[in-house]
Amino acid sequence: MDVTDLTLIELRDAIARRDCAAAEAARACLDRIEAVDPGLHAFLQVFRDEALARAESIDARLSAEGAGAVGPLAGVPIAIKDNLCLDYGRTTCGSRILENYESPYTATCVQRLLDAGAVIVGKTNLDEFAMGSSTEHSAFGPTRNPWDRQRAPGGSSGGSAAAVAARLTPGALGSDTGGSIRQPAAHCGVVGLKPTYGRVSRWGLVAFASSFDQVGPFGRTVADAALLCEALCGPDPLDSTSAEVEPPALLATLERPIDGLRLGIPAQARSGGVDPDVSAAFAAACSVYESLGATLVLIDLPNLEYGIAAYYIIAPAEASTNLARYDGIRYGRRARLEPGEDLETLYRRSRGEGFGAEVKRRIMLGTYALSAGYYDAYYKKAQQARRVIKGDFDRALDEEGLHAVFLPTAPGPAFKLGAKTADPLAMYLEDFFTVAANLAGLPAVSFPIGLAQADGSALPVGGQLVARAFDEMTLLRAARMHEAATDWHTQKPPA
Ligand code: GLN
Secondary structure, eight states, X not given: OOGGGSOHHXXXXXXXXXXXXXXXXXXXXXXXXXXXXXXXXXXXXXXXXXXXXXXXXXXXXXXXXXXXXHOTTTTOEEEEETTBOOSSSOOOTTOGGGTTOOOSSOOHHHHHHHHTTOEEEEEEXXXXXXXXXXXXXXXXXXXXXXXXXXXXXXSSSHHHHHHHHTTSOSEEEEEESSSTTHHHHHHHTSEEEEOOTXXXXXXXXXXXXXXXOEEEEEESSHHHHHHHHHHHOSOOTTOTTSOSOOOOOOGGGTTSOOTTOEEEEEGGGGSTTSOHHHHHHHHHHHHHHHHTTOEEEEEOXXXXXXXXXXXXXXXXXXXXXXXXXXXXXXXXXXXXOOTTOOHHHHHHHHHHHHSOHHHHHHHHHHHHHHSTTTTIIIIIHHHHHHHHHHHHHHHHHHHTTOSEEEEESSSSSOOBTTSSTTOHHHHHHTTTTXXXXXXXXXXXXXXXXXXXXXXXXXXXXXXXXXXXXXXXHHHHHHHHHHHHHOOGGGOOOOO
């Protein structure tokens, strides 16, 4: 049995049955990371000793107490995005400014995985402070797409998506502010879930845009993402925006198809701006749903077009305030001062040296949008656009009696490294289909629906479902229906 080929649930069950020791599972992942990751750079840090020691302690507990007592993720190796705090190792956010930052505490969501018995094997690469759609804005170099190493894995959680696609770990955590779980999931051919805003505690997730940020899982199957989501969710007194709702029991009904499934298809999903291979895969996925008895309803989301503009005002505005704390005094990198230089010079130099170009661009955009005299013209208008976009989704879901809206995850398949780094707007347009769920706070999932062809490489295509707030159950059941009828999720990138 090649442990790294198992899905998360298969591996979890093998460990619970004691067919595979947790230490053996951890070692298999660590060895594969050592062999494969130098060509991918999905990981910023690997915790070999800590992971093996923890896996051995899980094995001892499994022997003494049995799997039921240890937890639903007993012994499962997981990777976490490096903007999640962990009380050992470093938490860099892909930034020079936090290059040597050691968090004194562990994020609630990570603690929940640990409480469920998971083994954290390492921390994954990301665009600096999660700002980007390709992982190329990492200060520590890009991650490569396992399907074609000349291409980006998407971003900002590109390291986590690539790790799961390349079978370095069976599951991983990412964060999604405007698409950063779903878009890399699509480009790497895995499942990525952004839960409803408020489902998962943000305590210990380094803030980018606090009214959008949400932590969520990657897996190779819908069930794997569902299992991780169950473990992550639930109220947390340490995050006042975490909702007072109990974690959903997603796995119990996952295999039950939805009778009379009704999916809304927005006009934009079929418009000219989408790559032909993505359009073809999307049309094929629609046919799969129809063959399963679903009704597809053409819907109008008239304000979807304003999503990018609204998001790229509000998210930088929030980022500019969240990033004010990196002043070279309280956190992270501190610049050298010559005798006689003042405090302002220290701030300027520390931030000037510590932040990369995209982060500086966001701080300038956000500061401008919030400045006196421009606030009403930009920030307030963007908030109004946010409200009407949410209204579009609510209306479509309710008036048409839909279970979910179905649309592509990204307008094209994975693009070449360097293709969009010189053109920020082109990079931002990658998020055309994903930002709406963040603006509206709705749960959304991306899952594999086909393969595109480019320059001799097969490249995964993702489809995206968006459901009502706190209805992850319907969302994932609908995604599972497509998965059960197709085998796109079993396709593997070249070794
Ligand atoms: N690509 C988007 C951005 O650059 C979303 C990033 C994210 O979700 N963290 O802001």
